[in-house]
Amino acid sequence: MVERLGPPLDEPIFDELAIIGVGLIGSSVARAARKRNAVRRIVLADRSQETLARAADLTLGDETTNELKVAVRNADCVLLCAPVGANEEIGGAIAPALKAGAIVSDVGSVKGAVLSALQAALPAHARLVPAHPVAGTEQSGPDAGFAALFINRWCILTPPERADPKAVERVRAFWEALGSHVQTMSAEHHDLVLAITSHVPHLIAYNIVGTAADLEEVTRSEVIKFSAGGFRDFTRIAASDPTMWRDVFLYNKDAVLEMLGRFNEDLTALQRMIRRGDGDGLFDLFTRTRAIRMGIVAEGQETSAPDFGRRGLQADEPAS
Amino acid sequence: MVERLGPPLDEPIFDELAIIGVGLIGSSVARAARKRNAVRRIVLADRSQETLARAADLTLGDETTNELKVAVRNADCVLLCAPVGANEEIGGAIAPALKAGAIVSDVGSVKGAVLSALQAALPAHARLVPAHPVAGTEQSGPDAGFAALFINRWCILTPPERADPKAVERVRAFWEALGSHVQTMSAEHHDLVLAITSHVPHLIAYNIVGTAADLEEVTRSEVIKFSAGGFRDFTRIAASDPTMWRDVFLYNKDAVLEMLGRFNEDLTALQRMIRRGDGDGLFDLFTRTRAIRMGIVAEGQETSAPDFGRRGLQADEPAS
Numbered sequence: 111m112v113e114r115l116g117p118p119l120d121e122p123i124f125d126e127l128a129i130i131g132v133g134l135i136g137s138s139v140a141r142a143a144r145k146r147n148a149v150r151r152i153v154l155a156d157r158s159q160e161t162l163a164r165a166a167d168l169t170l171g172d173e174t175t176n177e178l179k180v181a182v183r184n185a186d187c188v189l190l191c192a193p194v195g196a197n198e199e200i201g202g203a204i205a206p207a208l209k210a211g212a213i214v215s216d217v218g219s220v221k222g223a224v225l226s227a228l229q230a231a232l233p234a235h236a237r238l239v240p241a242h243p244v245a246g247t248e249q250s251g252p253d254a255g256f257a258a259l260f261i262n263r264w265c266i267l268t269p270p271e272r273a274d275p276k277a278v279e280r281v282r283a284f285w286e287a288l289g290s291h292v293q294t295m296s297a298e299h300h301d302l303v304l305a306i307t308s309h310v311p312h313l314i315a316y317n318i319v320g321t322a323a324d325l326e327e328v329t330r331s332e333v334i335k336f337s338a339g340g341f342r343d344f345t346r347i348a349a350s351d352p353t354m355w356r357d358v359f360l361y362n363k364d365a366v367l368e369m370l371g372r373f374n375e376d377l378t379a380l381q382r383m384i385r386r387g388d389g390d391g392l393f394d395l396f397t398r399t400r401a402i403r404m405g406i407v408a409e410g411q412e413t414s415a416p417d418f419g420r421r422g423l424q425a426d427e428p429a430s
Numbered sequence: 431m432v433e434r435l436g437p438p439l440d441e442p443i444f445d446e447l448a449i450i451g452v453g454l455i456g457s458s459v460a461r462a463a464r465k466r467n468a469v470r471r472i473v474l475a476d477r478s479q480e481t482l483a484r485a486a487d488l489t490l491g492d493e494t495t496n497e498l499k500v501a502v503r504n505a506d507c508v509l510l511c512a513p514v515g516a517n518e519e520i521g522g523a524i525a526p527a528l529k530a531g532a533i534v535s536d537v538g539s540v541k542g543a544v545l546s547a548l549q550a551a552l553p554a555h556a557r558l559v560p561a562h563p564v565a566g567t568e569q570s571g572p573d574a575g576f577a578a579l580f581i582n583r584w585c586i587l588t589p590p591e592r593a594d595p596k597a598v599e600r601v602r603a604f605w606e607a608l609g610s611h612v613q614t615m616s617a618e619h620h621d622l623v624l625a626i627t628s629h630v631p632h633l634i635a636y637n638i639v640g641t642a643a644d645l646e647e648v649t650r651s652e653v654i655k656f657s658a659g660g661f662r663d664f665t666r667i668a669a670s671d672p673t674m675w676r677d678v679f680l681y682n683k684d685a686v687l688e689m690l691g692r693f694n695e696d697l698t699a700l701q702r703m704i705r706r707g708d709g710d711g712l713f714d715l716f717t718r719t720r721a722i723r724m725g726i727v728a729e730g731q732e733t734s735a736p737d738f739g740r741r742g743l744q745a746d747e748p749a750s
C-alpha cells in the first residue's frame with residue numbers, strides 16, 4: 111500500500127499557519143502542509159527550547175518561537191497541537207494577539223471539554239473549528255513525525271453550533287490536502303465514539319502491561335521472551351505519550367467510564383463462560399469478532415498483511 | 431530485520447515426521463523442516479479432505495492421509511498440531527500404531543491438561559515431549575504457513591518428570607533447526623506464563639471487539655472508520671482461529687481466571703483514578719509501561735519500526 115500526498119496546490123489554503131506544540135502530530139502537519147503547499151508560511155511554537163531547536167534543525171517551519179503571542183500574530187490559522195490539558199491556558203495566552211477573524215483549530219483526542227474551554231478563552235472575532243485527525247504512532251516528538259501520517263486516515267471536525275461555514279470549509283480543505291477523509295459530528299458524539307475506538311483500547315493496553323509488570327510468579331524476562339503470544343501487541347499503544355494520554359482520561363472521563371462499564375460487563379460474561387466451560391458461547395464470540403477486522407481491512411484502515419506485516423510478509427505472497 | 435533459516439543440515443534429526451493437523455503451525459513446521467533438511471520424510475494427516483488436498487497441492491509433505499494409524503506407523507516423531515481439545519482423542523487413535531520408542535510431541539498453547547491427557551492415552555514405550563512454539567499470525571490453514579515463522583521465536587518444552595533426556599534433546603535440536611530459541615519449564619509454570627503473555631491478551635481483545643460490535647450509540651461504520659485510534663490493533667488477535675482459542679480457554683481455565691483476576695483488580699484501580707481525576711497516578715502507570723516495550727524490542731521479539739512497520743516505515747528513517 112503505497113501512500114503518497116498529491117502534488118503541491120497552486121493556491122495555498124492558509125497564508126500563515128501557527129502550530130502550537132511540535133510533537134508527533136504538529137511536526138507531521140508541518141511536513142505535510144509544506145509538501146502540499148497547503149500554507150504559505152509556517153510558524154512553530156513550543157514551550158521546550160530543545161524541541162524548538164530540533165524543529166529548526168529539521169527546517170519544519172519558517173520561524174520558531176516560544177512566545178505564543180509572537181507565534182500567532184500574523185496567522186490566519188492557529189493549530190493547537192499540545193496535549194489536551196494545555197489548551198485552556200494556551201487559548202488564554204493567544205487570545206489578545208490573534209488576528210481579526212483568525213481560525214483557531216486543534217488536533218486533540220477529546221472535543222467536548224476542549225470546546226468549552228476554548229470558547230470561553232477566545233475573543234468573539236476568532237473562528238473556532240476543533241478537529242481531530244485519527245492518526246498517530248506510539249512515538250513522540252518532532253523526529254517521530256512524517257508527512258504521510260494523515261493519508262487515508264479520518265479527520266473529525268466538531269464545529270460549534272454557530273461556527274462560520276467558510277471557516278469550517280477551509281479547515282476541511284486543509285485536512286483533505288493532507289490526505290485525510292473528513293467527517294463532521296458533534297463534540298459529544300465524537301467523545302463517545304473515540305472512547306470505544308481509542309481511549310478504552312489504550313486504557314486496557316496500559317492496564318495489562320502494568321499487570322504483567324507487577325507479577326511475582328512470572329518474571330519480567332519471561333514476559334518479554336514469550337510476548338509474541340499476543341502481549342507484545344498491547345505494548346505498542348502502551349508506549350504512547352504519557353502526558354497526552356493522562357489528559358485524554360482526565361478530560362473525557364464520562365464517556366470513558368461509560369464505555370469501560372460496557373467492557374467490564376462483557377468481560378464478566380466471558381469470565382463466566384470460561385468458569386462454566388461454555389465452549390459454544392466462546393466459539394460464537396470468537397467467530398463474530400473476525401467480521402469487524404475484515405471490515406477495517408476492506409475500508410483501507412488496516413493492512414491486509416498477516417501480523418501487521420511486521421516481517422514484511424504480504425497476504426498474497428506467503429513465504430514458502 | 432531479515433530472517434533466514436540456516437543451510438540444510440547434513441544429517442536430518444528425524445527419519446520420518448508425522449504432522450497431525452495441517453493448519454498455520456503444522457504447515458509452517460512442514461515447510462521449515464523441509465527447507466532445513468531437519469527430517470527425511472514428512473507425512474501429513476488432517477481430518478479435513480480439503481485441507482489434505484491443499485497440502486498435497488502445495489507439496490508440503492511426502493504423503494497425505496486422513497488415517498491417523500497410517501500417518502504414524504513409520505514415524506520416529508509424531509507432532510500433534512490440532513487444536514488442544516483434540517489431543518486426547520488423537521492420542522488414543524494413534525496409540526496402537528506408534529513405532530516402538532516413537533517421540534510424541536505437540537505445539538499446543540496449553541500444557542498441563544494436555545500432558546495428563548496424552549500420558550494416559552499413549553503406550554509406555556512412546557516418549558512424550560510436549561512443546562509450544564510461541565509464534566503465529568492471526569491467519570489459519572495450510573496457505574497461511576511459512577517457513578520463517580519460528581525464527582527468533584521461543585519454543586517452550588515441558589517434558590514430564592521421567593522424560594527420556596535423549597528424546598528431549600532431539601526435540602530441542604529440531605526446534606533450533608527451525609530457528610527457535612528453546613527453554614524448558616514445568617507444564618504448570620508454562621500455563622501461568624502464557625496466561626498473561628498470550629491467553630488473557632487474546633481474551634480482552636476478543637472482548638473489546640465484541641463490546642464495540644454490540645454498541646447502539648456508535649455504529650459499526652464509525653467503529654471501522656475511526657479504528658486507527660487504537661482499536662484496530664485489537665482486531666488482529668481477535669481474528670485468530672476460534673476453535674483453537676475456545677480450547678485454550680477451556681483447557682487453561684484456572685491460570686486464565688487467576689490472571690484475569692489480577693487484570694480486573696488493576697483495571698478497577700485505574701477506573702478509580704479516572705473517576706477521581708488522579709492525573710499523577712495515571713501518568714506514573716503510563717510512564718512505567720514504556721519500559722516493557724523497550725525490553726521486548728531490545729530482545730528481538732518485536733520490530734523497532736513505529737506502528738509495527740505497518741506502512742513500511744523504519745524507525746531510523748522517518749519519512750520527511
